[in-house]
Amino acid sequence: MAEVQEKCSDIPHLSTRETEALYSSTLFSILHRLGVKGEKATPPKQQLFLYLQSVMDISKENHQNHLDAAKQMEPPISVLTVTVIGAKGLVPKDSNGKSDPFCMIGCIPADSRRTGIAAANCIPKDVRPLLLEKHLSAELVQVTSVQKKTLEPLWNESFQFEIENTDDHVLQVEVWDHDEETSILETVKNVGNVPNLKSMGRFFKEVAKTSRRSSTSTNDFEGVIVIPLKEIPSNGKEDWFPLHSKTSKKYYGEVKLRLRWRHKSFQHALHIVTAEQVLQILWYKSIHYEVSSRRKQHGKDTWDGQVSALSKSLLMQYAAQHEISLEQEAVSQWIAYSQPCCLPSLEYKTFLSILKKLSCSSNPVIYDSDKPIVRGCLHRFITMSISRLQKQRTVFPCNDVDALTKLSVLLNCLNETYILDKGLQLQLYQAGLKPSIIAAIKADCCDSYALMKSEMEKEIPTDETCRDVTLLARLMENMKNYVERDLKLVTHVYKKVVSLDYQDIVHRQIGDLAMQDVRQALDVAIKSTLSPEESLDASSSMFQLYQSLTAFNTAYVCQETQEEPTPTAKFYLVFKKTVQRWFDVTRQESLQRITKAVELDKMNTMDSIVKHSTSAVDATGCIKVFSDFWNKLNWPDPAGAYVFATCVTDYICNCGLEYGHLIHAKLTANGFYDTVGRFDVSDQLCIAINNLEEVRQYLASLYETLRLDKVVAALEKEHGQRVR
Structure with a gap:
């Protein structure tokens, strides 16, 4: 060993x-x-x-x-414990359609019976199934209680039999219907009152008479089970055993028995x-x-x-x-x-x-x-x-x-x-x-989150602007797919066995870990001093993180706990400063683009159909950046989005006004307002007017494009008609 x-x-x-x-x-x-x-x-x-x-x-x-x-x-004495548990399917023997069943249980030598028992429960026609009177003793035959008026009696009564040789003994269990007159049951129960051997002889004669008296009435006998002791396994057996009639192999109900072996007075020196x-x-x-x-x-x-x-x-x-x-x-x-x-x-x-x-x-x-x-x-x-x-x-x-x-x-x-x-x-x-299992799941989530974060960190260049923000954006995108697609089978297992929603636990725990990192990363990013180009890259990374968290937050909704907010339920609140910064950076970038577009504009029509020039296209494109960002932002709190809605419309209007001023300045520079030929109608003037009209029409459609009606409706719901 x-x-x-x-x-x-x-x-x-x-x-x-x-x-x-x-x-x-x-x-x-x-x-x-x-x-x-x-x-x-x-x-x-x-x-x-x-x-x-x-x-x-x-x-x-x-x-x-x-x-x-x-x-x-000295060899031990074997003891068989027989527990009569119950019976079912008994034949009714009384006029009320029921019986009053009891069992007689005996362990008797096999040679006392007529030859012909080949195996357990096989009772040939010539074998008389009654327990013979010469073996009726307290050691060999015992009797259960009587269960009144039932065909499915329950006893749960145990009896023990000491057996010196298991090879030549059988266990015999007989089921009888108890009559009000003196029966074998009552006779057998008196065996303990016999004072001596001489009286025992008279007792057996009485049993024989009772047996013969009972044999004239087949209604009293229900059936018999015979099991050779040598066929009972060492670890015992518990099963339903079929009852046989006296004269055939037909079944007349079943009895459930539990059979267990042991040794009496086992000898050892411990x-x-x-x-x-x-x-x-x-x-x-x-x-x-x-x-x-x-x-x-x-x-x-x-x-x-x-x-x-x-x-x-x-x-x-x-x-x-x-x-x-x-x-x-x-x-x-x-x-x-x-x-x-x-x-x-x-x-x-x-x-x-x-x-x-x-x-x-x-x-x-x-x-x-x-x-x-x-x-x-x-x-x-x-x-x-x-x-x-x-x-x-x-x-x-x-x-x-x-x-x-x-x-x-x-x-x-x-x-x-x-x-x-x-x-x-x-x-x-x-x-x-459940709390112990939930704690283990959360611990696994922490390790898995840290491991995946560490692996993805290796893929991001060390000199990238707002590296932590970019890392978290990619990480949460992967985590969204993990929670949404990969956990369905394991969640089924947890729900079935311990009634726990694994997806919900993992979703909440990862959300909690992520929000801790997000707050820290955004705080560092906002406080950083960046160049205009770096600021634009940082804003782009932050917005990517915002979108990843939006998708993760809706990746799984547990019906049982939907009233309890998840850690990412109000993730957007940590992005307030970030959104404002993005607006500022985008406004500055847009104004620069519009200025450059007007400078480069030759004030020529783009083709025979389009009557405005390239600067109008660039101006509406810059304004569209705001509207696209606003729709992608899809701020989860419509009423709280009022501040941002005001900011967006203000910046869009500033861009429109700036474009108008730049066009006016360009016309002035080209002599449209000079004293000579003042206000002459020219192609350049028509194009300028068309440019302004193109931008104006685009601005007019923004109320619906920005879906500002939702913001107004949310404010009215929260504050009443004062919004109007």
């Missing part, structure tokens, strides 16, 4: 003497196995001996000494630990050995948790012989599987199956002495699971279907741990399950 050396702090650590005693005890359990003989999954004893020797790291000499000693010990703790040690030793062997032989890091047939048989036998409950078996499994040696490599579906066994009821049955151990193992598992959610984008890629299946199982595991935590009051989730 060389390769995996992690020690387990969750199970008792035994001395050499105590380990040898445990070893002898386990050898004894192998020697006296319970259940089906020669079943396919049952390995030969010699293989189990060798496997146990390897697991416990016992020398060959010591093994032989312990085996010889175990063979000298007094400092319980049988449950021994099982925990065996599970841990076996899993430790299995993981070590697997890594040594295959070098694999992932494991489905399936142990070998040898390990399964060994552990199953010990649990059965000591009547260890399914919950306690699950506790032993959980402790073993959640150790550091296999916790990271084990598939989540294995953990889920164990957790479901542990949390199968609202009040899980776990001993108080085991609660600290279970709590520690659960804490270790939860910590590992949450840490994986904190790296979800790497561990469970959102477009990998197999990875999302594993994520679903992980979330189901956390659900089960939460149920178990509440049932056992372990206080593992101080803040609750």
Whole structure:
């Protein structure tokens, strides 16, 4: 067992003497196995001996000494616990269309019955199914209570039978309808009142008479089940078994039975630990050995948790012989599987199956002495699971279907741990399950955001103006696509398993991180001293960032939380100064362009159709820049956009007026207002007038183009008719 050396702090650590005693005890359990003989999954004893020797790291000499000693010990008595859970589909025997059913249960030698029983539930015609009177004793036959007026009785009553030889005994369960007259039920229940053997003879005669009396009325008998004990598995069985009639193989209803084996007064020399703790040690030793062997032989890091047939048989036998409950078996499994040696490599579906066994009821049955151990193992598992959610984008890629299946199982595991935590009051989730998962998702978002930001930063030249603004603009464009398109499948998983909207959580967290960076980047950009050309580039980058945030803000809307504003819901407010700066820069740039256009204008028509010159085209183009920017800005708060609307219209009017002044100055320079030939009509004059008309008509359409009616309507709604 060389390769995996992690020690387990969750199970008792035994001395050499105590380990040898445990070893002898386990050898004894192998020697006296319970259940089906020669079943396919049952390995030969010699293989189990060798496997146990390897697991416990016992020398060959010591093994032989312990085996010889175990063979000298007195064989144990097998005990079969039969739980009669209920029945369904019974035949009505009373005039009211119901029955008053009860069961007789007996473990009797097979040779006491007539030959012909080939297998469980096969009752030949010549076999009389009644429990014979010579076997009626408190040890061999027991009786359930009577359930009145029902064809689907529920008993949930358990009975135990001590059996020295399981090879030649059968379990027989008979269902009868109770009559008001003296019945077999009442007769059998008096068996405990018989004072001596002589009286016992008279008692059996009375039973025989009652049986014959009952046999004259077929209405009293419902059906019978016969199960050879040698066909009951070592780990027991729980199932519905069909009832047979006396004379045919026809079914007359079903009875649900739970059958469990154990050994009476199992002998071992361990007094400092319980049988449950021994099982925990065996599970841990076996899993430790299995993981070590697997890594040594295959070098694999992932494991489905399936142990070998040898390990399964060994552990199953010990649990059965000591009547260890399914919950306690699950506790032993959980402790073993959640150790550091296999916790990271084990598939989540294995953990889920164990957790479901542990949390199968609202009040899980776990001993108080085991609660600290279970709590520690659960804490270790939860910590590992949450840490994986904190790296979800790497561990469970959102477009990998197999990875999302594993994520679903992980979330189901956390659900089960939460149920178990509440049932056992372990206080593992101080803040609750959902807040813990949400915190993990946010942590993953922070790492993913920082990583993507770092990768994109490498693509932007270091000398670019407002580099941080440009970076954020590109980053938020990518994040918008990520939230909008890539998270649909993973969101479906979260909603289905833990009722969380993953897209909404990620959208909000990324928005929160982005707004912190945006505020800082804009503050630095606005305070920077830039040249006119750099100012224009910076304004362009800021507007690109504004548009990216606009798209990101509307990338996802959660119906459940739409009333709660997202961190980016009012992102536009941080752009107020930026927008004003952009207007100022654009106004200055536009006035310069208009001035240059008038200077270069030859005052010639562009063609025979267009009667204005190039300066009018340039002037309307500059004004159009304002209107296009305003429409792209699409300020989310129409009433709050009033200040910007005023600014836009003012700057547009300034551009129009400036163009008119420049045209007037050009006419003056060309002698239109001279005393000689003053006000003569010329082509140049016509073109100038056409230019002014072209700009005027474009200005006239701006009220609708700028959609200023929305701003006015919003103001009227907020402030009333005072706007008019």
